[in-house]
Amino acid sequence: MVTAGSFFAYCLAAEWLDRSPAANLPGAPTRGRRVRPDEEREAVSDADLALILGGEAFRQLRDGVGAPSRARQPEREAAARELYWAMLLLVYTGARRGEVAQLWPSDIDEVDGVPCVSIAPSGEKGAEKAVKSRAGVRLVPLHSDLLELGLLDYVAVAKRSGRRRLFPWAATREGERISKLWETLREQSGASRKATLHGLRHRFATHLKHAGVEEARIAQLLGHANVSLTTGRYGKRYDVRRLAETVTAVRNREELAELFRPSRSSSEPPGSPPTPGRRLGEPGGAR
Secondary structure (H helix, E strand, C coil), rough: CHHHHHHHHHHHHCCCCCCCCCCCCCCCCCCCCCCCHHHHHHCHHHHHHHHHHCCCCHHHHCCHHHHHHHCCCCCCHHHHHHHHHHHHHHHHHCCHHHHHHHHHHHHHHEEEEEEEEECCCCCCCCEEECCCCCCCCCCECCCHHHHCCCHHHHHHHHHHCCCCCCCCCCCCHHCHHHHHHHHHHHHHHHCCCCCCCCCHHHHHHHHHHHHCCCCHHHHHHCCCCCHHHHHHCCCCCCCHHHHHHHCCCCCCCHHHHHCCCCCCCCCCCCCCCCCCCCCCCCCCCCC
16 A cells, blocks of 8 residues: 555656655654755755756757667757756746746737746647646746747747647656656766755745745745745736846856856857856846
């Protein structure tokens, strides 16, 4: 018989839950103390992310050489471009793996003059999308680093091609290929086993928390219900212009952010060349 703890552990791994309801039940292993929600999953550290991004496997992915997977040619280069952008969206939006994998090209567009990614359900046959809850329906402004790296150029190509998914190769089984890719990158780089894919979501939240962003705004960006009686019941959602100011709080160190940039020697980088004017990781940038 599967125990409740094992069941919830499986749900955590599949990203159906953000925390285990069984974590603080009587009899659950706590090593002498109760587990705080923010301790159940660790944010990916700068050191581990630097190892992963600096590894040969990610460099091949970043430069469009090929995906570290069983994809066959000519799938490898296309898969590399998909997985590169999927990974960056996970880092810079705090979205769940399945939410990124199911995106349509039309989900990335301007709202009130702000480039955003829309996370919302759809029952369209063959291109279904789902969210965990009503709170999961949201707009997340695109970080200026994503714009500098050329995400909108990649999206424009996807729209012109008429394909239904933004990441058709990675969209299988709620983005399972993205998880397998992350494990390959982590193992080959020597990063800690604690550096989980879901830890990128925690990393995003931690950046915002350390920047002093209020909990209600973080909850809206992550697609969590606002548990505050006052702001949750009576407060209105933040508009995208306010949220755009918020995502700038996610600032990777300069040397870390530069590892996202495709090599100049790459013949076909994942996006168009970054617009000159600032280095990645600095405040400001394209809008």
